[in-house]
Amino acid sequence: MPTKIHPALIGFTALVFLFLVGPLVIVVGAALSDTTFLTFPPQGFSLRWFQNIFEIDAFRRTILTSLQVAVISTFVALLIGIPASYAMSRYRIQLPGWLSTLFVLPVLVPELVLGFSLLKNLAFQFNAPIFLSLIIGHTILILPYVIRVISASLASFDFSIEEAAISLGSPPLKTFFTVLLPNVRSGVIAAFILAFITSVNDVSISIFLTGPGISTLPIQLLAHMEQFFDPTVASVSVMLMVLTVAVMAIVERTLGLTFLAK
Amino acid sequence: MTKPLSIRNITAHYGQTKVLEDLSLDIAEGELVSLLGASGCGKTTTLRLVAGFLQPTSGNITLGGKDLTKLPAHQRDIGLVFQNYALFPHLSVAENVGFGLKQRGISGEAKTKRVGAMLERVGLAHLAERLPGALSGGQKQRVALARALVIEPPLLMFDEPLSNLDAKLRVDMRVEIRQLQRANGTTSVYVTHDQEEAFSISDRVAIMHAGKIMQLDTPENLYQRPANAFVARFVGFENLVPMKVVARDGAQITAEAAGGVKLTLGLEHFGAIPDNFVLACRADGLAVTDNMGAEGIPTTLGLRTYLGRAYQYQSDTAAGMLVANGPLSRPLEPGSSAKLVPVPDQCTILAVETP
Incomplete structure (x- = not known):
């Protein structure tokens, strides 16, 4: 017998849903508007604001920069994060307990503070190039996510499996690649995606580190908004949303989203 | 290989x-x-x-x-x-x-x-x-x-x-x-x-x-x-009684435990017995009997538990608390007097260990 759901509960749920999805609908609507200013509901229908993104040189360049920064810093974070998570899981008993907290610390520091401190040190103190500063900043930003996700998948890994492989004649380093990595594959992919999305969408750190000539997409979006109030802003937002949703959809299809919540 | x-x-x-x-x-x-x-x-x-x-x-x-x-x-x-x-x-x-x-x-x-x-x-x-x-x-x-x-x-x-x-x-x-x-x-x-x-x-x-x-x-x-x-304890010899030989008589010896408890043991089963030794017995190695004329350790029986194949008694003796088994056919009441008779097959001799 199906349980009868109270109508008020349905109404409440609908309101929450509207609250969550409403703004997104407005953005999508505005992006499709045929007007030269942001408006909702859309008047007319046009894809020209999407086309506009690629016609404005600054957007073209910053999209490329954003992708480059995201890919490179994600790889660097994985390169650091996988061995770090491995060491912390494998030698949990021998290592001090605060170590794993240390690696998650950047999440607890307000990103603005992190961004400012990076600006002061990387850009002013060491005169680091903007692109390099961005890579370093984003790597620090996403490393905690990478470590958290990979540590979670390593937590259920039985290290005697590794010992079994070694006892059968597989050298330790080879065992790491042939036995350990395939078994935390889903964790690595999840970490990659989470890190990539976080990097692409980041404003608070990038705003300190971008400078003349080099900017990321979200920062360019802010700059654009200060001068123009046309639907390009909405269409860029939609593009970022679509990118995020597409990546999530791929994860959902291949691995299931539940493991992201682990 | x-x-x-x-x-x-x-x-x-x-x-x-x-x-x-x-x-x-x-x-x-x-x-x-x-x-x-x-x-x-x-x-x-x-x-x-x-x-x-x-x-x-x-x-x-x-x-x-x-x-x-x-x-x-x-x-x-x-x-x-x-x-x-x-x-x-x-x-x-x-x-x-x-x-x-x-x-x-x-x-x-x-x-x-x-x-x-x-x-x-x-x-x-x-x-x-x-x-x-x-x-x-x-x-x-x-x-x-x-x-x-x-x-x-x-x-x-x-x-x-x-x-x-x-x-x-x-x-x-x-x-x-x-x-x-x-x-x-x-x-x-x-x-x-x-x-x-x-x-x-x-x-x-x-x-x-x-x-x-x-x-x-x-x-x-x-x-x-x-x-x-x-x-001995690991393999189930629950009773360890330190003893001292007081008399040797051909194929058997008489030994005394704490509290003046005396036992006669045959050498044919235990082999050589040193002057000071520990008698180790499983619960099955101390047979409970109410025949007070038997050669054994006098005891007052305590808690009785049912093992299926025997009754087990916590037995209070002058040599300490011992665990002993008695036949199912003759359940004895807690508090009654009895004797614990060593069963050679279920007992062994250990050397005294200096801690």
């Missing part, structure tokens, strides 16, 4: 804690020796030292005359069977079994053939393409066994391989392990905390305590002739 293992004067530490002290153990070719003891006694440490996952502080380990001590774990060529199976979750049963062969550069037809033959032997040929996740506990342990055996190692080591299985399967599997080990004649080390398992499967058993081997002997000798108080 199979080789003798020799562990010489091994001492090992975890940080500052000493876990093994000057341990030596020789295992002959084709022999199965169990390391038996409670958790923390050093049995798993010993196995991990031989496997190469731990390094000893001092001492050395040789296999067939070859020194293993400094050899990295992956070059030791030892077959290991783990308590939690440790199968590779991302590989099929056949790939799991073939893993060791692949490391040895055996591939293609030769590998397929050996894997197939091995799976046939453990009765899992029909599951070759399954992933470990789809197997039962017993099947997983068979795959683990096959994976360790297929590389034809000179030494096999088992780390509590049956602890995660249910009681019935445990008995079946231990027979199977013993048969496979016998058939291959592989030298084996078997770590367990289960006395019945160790005794039933082993040629010899090393009873371990606090990082030392207390006694290494055949199951029969351990069970009947424990060498010291620890082993």
Whole structure:
């Protein structure tokens, strides 16, 4: 017998849903508007604001920069994060307990503070190039996510499996690649995606580190908004949303989203 | 193929804690020796030292005359069977079994053939393409066994391989392990905390305590002739009574325990008896009787429990609290007086240990 759901509960749920999805609908609507200013509901229908993104040189360049920064810093974070998570899981008993907290610390520091401190040190103190500063900043930003996700998948890994492989004649380093990595594959992919999305969408750190000539997409979006109030802003937002949703959809299809919540 | 293992004067530490002290153990070719003891006694440490996952502080380990001590774990060529199976979750049963062969550069037809033959032997040929996740506990342990055996190692080591299985399967599997080990004649080390398992499967058993081997002997000798108080208690001699010989008369002696309790013991069963000794008796080794004329330890009976084959009494004597069994046909009331008569078959003589 199906349980009868109270109508008020349905109404409440609908309101929450509207609250969550409403703004997104407005953005999508505005992006499709045929007007030269942001408006909702859309008047007319046009894809020209999407086309506009690629016609404005600054957007073209910053999209490329954003992708480059995201890919490179994600790889660097994985390169650091996988061995770090491995060491912390494998030698949990021998290592001090605060170590794993240390690696998650950047999440607890307000990103603005992190961004400012990076600006002061990387850009002013060491005169680091903007692109390099961005890579370093984003790597620090996403490393905690990478470590958290990979540590979670390593937590259920039985290290005697590794010992079994070694006892059968597989050298330790080879065992790491042939036995350990395939078994935390889903964790690595999840970490990659989470890190990539976080990097692409980041404003608070990038705003300190971008400078003349080099900017990321979200920062360019802010700059654009200060001068123009046309639907390009909405269409860029939609593009970022679509990118995020597409990546999530791929994860959902291949691995299931539940493991992201682990 | 199979080789003798020799562990010489091994001492090992975890940080500052000493876990093994000057341990030596020789295992002959084709022999199965169990390391038996409670958790923390050093049995798993010993196995991990031989496997190469731990390094000893001092001492050395040789296999067939070859020194293993400094050899990295992956070059030791030892077959290991783990308590939690440790199968590779991302590989099929056949790939799991073939893993060791692949490391040895055996591939293609030769590998397929050996894997197939091995799976046939453990009765899992029909599951070759399954992933470990789809197997039962017993099947997983068979795959683990096959994976360790297929590389034809000179030494096999088992780390509590049956602890995660249910009681019935445990008995079946231990027979199977013993048969496979016998058939291959592989030298084996078997770590367990289960006395019945160790005794039933082993040629010899090393009873371990606090990082030392207390006694290494055949199951029969351990069970009947424990060498010291620890082993005696471990194999079920619950009553340990220190005694002193007061008279020797040909084939028998008279000895006195605390509280003036006197007993006459025959030398034909116990062999030579030193002047000071400890009489060790199982509960079955002290027969409770209400015949007060019998030669035995006078007692006041305490709590009575029903064992199915006998009644067990907590018995208060001048020599201390003893546990003794009495016949089902004559239940005696708590509080009544009785005598505890030693049954030579269920008793043994221990030397006095200076603490």
